[in-house]
Amino acid sequence: MNLVLSQRSLWMWRKIKIMNKTNYYMQIALEQAKQVKGEIPGGAVIVRNDDIISYAYNTKENDKYVTSHAEIIAIKNASKVLNNWRLEDCDLYVTLEPCPMCGWAILQSRIKNLYFGSYDSQYGAFSVAHLDKISDSKIKIYGGICEKECDNMLEDFFNNLRT
């Protein structure tokens, strides 16, 4: 009985540790997103062996590049850091489910785990376009991390647009 309890405790402890870590990095992605000015807030963080190697936020309007989404910039920065387009041991945290452009870039870059906050029920790379189904990538995808906070941030942005 004691053994069973301790195993369960260990399992719970591990789960809490992973959850805390995931939430921690998503909070950093949210901080990135909050730096966006005048366009849809979105932030991304890339983590490798518990080190943040890259972070970015949406700058499409500012850069005047259609590709300047947080994920694409973060992937480019991480590739510079590692001097490689293969980001095999990396995890990516992003506040909103990637669009198909970013989604395919993530799948192609061999990122190990993808954590995103809000779901995009209109243009989501995974929940709508199902790109993971046509890719050979072994990525693991977790949606809905700090979802309420990410949703609120987007709602605030669109409410401010309307007023």
Next chain:
Amino acid sequence: MNLVLSQRSLWMWRKIKIMNKTNYYMQIALEQAKQVKGEIPGGAVIVRNDDIISYAYNTKENDKYVTSHAEIIAIKNASKVLNNWRLEDCDLYVTLEPCPMCGWAILQSRIKNLYFGSYDSQYGAFSVAHLDKISDSKIKIYGGICEKECDNMLEDFFNNLRT
């Protein structure tokens, strides 16, 4: 009768003119693709009002960026030229059907017409992932332009890899 004939002639002449133009720009995209070294050959050209405003070829391995596909680089260059991410009056010519990353970037950039050479039956943004079906873009897409030449170029590349 004469009128009918002349209308038909006019229609044929217009068709030939359009076909010639399309083939002409695809030949330039092919020339771009032939400059690729050590990776999948792919070339792209962006045309606006009969002017070539941007061209590029795949440099993913050289740049060590997963996003360095011909289409993404050509879009970025065109945005620089026009100082705008909206490429509304532009046509894009590319030797191979875009992947979902490039496909979504093309849809988002509001390019008017897309002409591609070879179909990608495994990862094609349109023939496989059907991204045009979930987008609001009014783009017109024409596949199979100079298809045999584009297919041959890819076949030569993969045959050389095997030997």
